[in-house]
Amino acid sequence: MKAPVLAVDMGGTKILAAIISDKYQVLAREYQPTLASEGPQAVIRRLLAAFDRLLSSQKMGPSELGAISLAIAGGMDTEKGLVTSSPNLPGWHDVPLRDMVGEHYGVPTLLVNDSSAAALGEYRLGAGKGTRNMVMLTVGTGIGGGIIIEGKLYTGSSGSAGEIGHMAIDVSGPKCKCGNIGCLEMLASGTAMAREAIRRIRDGQQSILIALVGGNIENITAREVGTAARNGDALAADVILEAATYLGIGLVNMVNIFNPEVIVIGGSVAKLGDLLLEPARQVVKERAFRISANLVRIVPAQLGDDAGVLGAAVFARQRGTK
Amino acid sequence: MKAPVLAVDMGGTKILAAIISDKYQVLAREYQPTLASEGPQAVIRRLLAAFDRLLSSQKMGPSELGAISLAIAGGMDTEKGLVTSSPNLPGWHDVPLRDMVGEHYGVPTLLVNDSSAAALGEYRLGAGKGTRNMVMLTVGTGIGGGIIIEGKLYTGSSGSAGEIGHMAIDVSGPKCKCGNIGCLEMLASGTAMAREAIRRIRDGQQSILIALVGGNIENITAREVGTAARNGDALAADVILEAATYLGIGLVNMVNIFNPEVIVIGGSVAKLGDLLLEPARQVVKERAFRISANLVRIVPAQLGDDAGVLGAAVFARQRGTK
Numbered sequence: 066m067k068a069p070v071l072a073v074d075m076g077g078t079k080i081l082a083a084i085i086s087d088k089y090q091v092l093a094r095e096y097q098p099t100l101a102s103e104g105p106q107a108v109i110r111r112l113l114a115a116f117d118r119l120l121s122s123q124k125m126g127p128s129e130l131g132a133i134s135l136a137i138a139g140g141m142d143t144e145k146g147l148v149t150s151s152p153n154l155p156g157w158h159d160v161p162l163r164d165m166v167g168e169h170y171g172v173p174t175l176l177v178n179d180s181s182a183a184a185l186g187e188y189r190l191g192a193g194k195g196t197r198n199m200v201m202l203t204v205g206t207g208i209g210g211g212i213i214i215e216g217k218l219y220t221g222s223s224g225s226a227g228e229i230g231h232m233a234i235d236v237s238g239p240k241c242k243c244g245n246i247g248c249l250e251m252l253a254s255g256t257a258m259a260r261e262a263i264r265r266i267r268d269g270q271q272s273i274l275i276a277l278v279g280g281n282i283e284n285i286t287a288r289e290v291g292t293a294a295r296n297g298d299a300l301a302a303d304v305i306l307e308a309a310t311y312l313g314i315g316l317v318n319m320v321n322i323f324n325p326e327v328i329v330i331g332g333s334v335a336k337l338g339d340l341l342l343e344p345a346r347q348v349v350k351e352r353a354f355r356i357s358a359n360l361v362r363i364v365p366a367q368l369g370d371d372a373g374v375l376g377a378a379v380f381a382r383q384r385g386t387k
Numbered sequence: 388m389k390a391p392v393l394a395v396d397m398g399g400t401k402i403l404a405a406i407i408s409d410k411y412q413v414l415a416r417e418y419q420p421t422l423a424s425e426g427p428q429a430v431i432r433r434l435l436a437a438f439d440r441l442l443s444s445q446k447m448g449p450s451e452l453g454a455i456s457l458a459i460a461g462g463m464d465t466e467k468g469l470v471t472s473s474p475n476l477p478g479w480h481d482v483p484l485r486d487m488v489g490e491h492y493g494v495p496t497l498l499v500n501d502s503s504a505a506a507l508g509e510y511r512l513g514a515g516k517g518t519r520n521m522v523m524l525t526v527g528t529g530i531g532g533g534i535i536i537e538g539k540l541y542t543g544s545s546g547s548a549g550e551i552g553h554m555a556i557d558v559s560g561p562k563c564k565c566g567n568i569g570c571l572e573m574l575a576s577g578t579a580m581a582r583e584a585i586r587r588i589r590d591g592q593q594s595i596l597i598a599l600v601g602g603n604i605e606n607i608t609a610r611e612v613g614t615a616a617r618n619g620d621a622l623a624a625d626v627i628l629e630a631a632t633y634l635g636i637g638l639v640n641m642v643n644i645f646n647p648e649v650i651v652i653g654g655s656v657a658k659l660g661d662l663l664l665e666p667a668r669q670v671v672k673e674r675a676f677r678i679s680a681n682l683v684r685i686v687p688a689q690l691g692d693d694a695g696v697l698g699a700a701v702f703a704r705q706r707g708t709k
Contacts, residue, residue, distance in 0.1 A: 215541075232640040243676065324549075353567070356464060
């Protein structure tokens with residue numbers, strides 16, 4: 066099919082909607098805040114309004130779309146088209162988003178997890194090009210995952226596979242809001258870094274982080290931790306090293322289980338670059354099975370914010386659209 | 388192809404070789420000890436002698452075989468046909484077993500990991516029949532794994548995928564001989580159960596296990612722990628519960644990552660049955676993502692000792708033989 070795809074990447078903080086050509090060019094895009102606290106009704110209204118604006122910016126009607134592809138930060142039942150729950154989208158329980166959007170526009174509509182979509186985008190158009198087996202971790206507020214097996218996105222038996230951030234790596238670790246204990250996300254996400262930096266400062270350790278946030282240490286995020294580390298702050302460097310080591314332990318598990326050619330690290334925290342990736346690579350080298358560790362490349366994502374919408378468009382084209 | 392397959396399942400303790408028909412009937416089988424400590428040369432000589440005996444028992448020549456399929460307990464490079472290393476087979480380093488056997492008989496020969504083969508066997512002929520996505524854990528001396536994705540055995544980019552037993556679940560756990568720390572195998576295998584039972588007895592705890600092994604507590608294995616637990620021994624019951632809980636934590640990770648329809652538990656320790664499986668299922672119910680936890684069935688393997696050779700035969704037929 067040649068018709069463009071209307072793709073959306075919706076997280077707990079922001080929505081990116083885009084119209085994407087059959088050559089995977091972004092013809093138009095629109096950012097807006099999710100304002101997730103307003104609940105599903107308001108968010109869906111805002112989503113549809115954004116779609117209308119994008120379509121009219123291209124002087125297109127919905128009938129000219131090949132598909133609508135919705136990449137959503139949440140658990141889903143892809144068979145029924147439901148967003149079943151989402152830690153980042155309060156109030157979303159079994160929301161039939163696929164059919165609500167599809168019936169509104171009369172266009173074939175697909176639902177996919179946002180991290181799975183990003184993985185598919187990086188696989189086809191970014192850091193995973195030319196491989197067959199790839200794992201992607203999206204490290205931001207949380208840690209999402211996406212799995213490519215023999216060239217295809219693997220979404221599991223009911224569309225819920227790839228929750229790599231909710232793999233337990235520390236049986237004695239902190240309880241996660243997902244219900245599990247010692248999840249990778251609790252130890253290596255941006256949230257984990259910020260929490261650990263704040264804890265250490267409250268414990269009396271010195272850091273330029275305190276000045277960076279004007280004394281309001283609750284405002285520390287992974288971004289400030291990165292800035293402080295690059296400016297020689299020992300506390301920040303140590304917090305990143307600790308999170309990177311946990312990330313590396315998660316990657317060892319991925320290497321031993323999937324024996325992939327490439328692991329792609331995306332998400333806002335991945336902007337730390339080698340500060341994060343080098344210690345993680347070192348852990349893989351030390352602890353993973355030799356053959357698999359020698360094979361795998363651990364690389365940063367290439368598509369930036371567009372990975373999700375591009376991957377959603379790839380997903381729509383693979384699953385068949387008009 | 389209709390010709391039978393000569394299949395072998397070789398672990399650190401025993402070898403099972405069998406001739407298997409195109410209908411997956413075992414036409415002949417032979418068990419023998421691996422005697423792994425004698426090193427690869429002696430083991431391979433014994434393997435070839437067993438093959439010769441099996442063939443002559445069926446009055447067959449090698450040219451009547453469709454394939455030889457070797458399921459081996461070790462890491463491998465399937466492309467090159469090497470057994471790269473094995474914790475259970477001392478001295479095996481980059482042994483070109485596939486070509487050694489294939490050239491000896493002039494028959495197409497394949498190499499596959501033993502746990503992967505068992506998974507494929509259970510998938511096609513046992514507890515996984517009728518599903519699309521399945522994970523198998525073989526819980527014995529160690530913990531092996533096998534992964535079925537969309538109906539096909541997944542072996543990774545160089546044939547080393549599926550090392551589920553070497554997934555770290557406890558960052559502060561014991562060091563494993565694989566090089567990783569806090570591996571599932573170190574906490575939930577038969578070896579782990581025996582070690583923990585011995586530790587507790589040395590600590591002064593009472594148990595009928597001491598009498599069961601005539602006072603030589605070094606002789607305790609998971610089998611005795613199971614016997615003691617079924618006879619009401621509190622220490623043994625507690626050791627099994629602890630291992631089963633660790634197993635459950637590993638299963639939560641598998642459920643969150645793979646969202647499979649079924650997880651099959653095989654291996655000698657799985658003979659503990661619901662003593663092992665019920666607490667593990669409970670952990671999955673409490674900690675895994677709801678949709679995935681509701682979907683998955685956690686069931687015992689059905690093929691017993693034949694899973695590996697049957698799976699090796701399935702593997703040969705799938706990969707193309709004459």
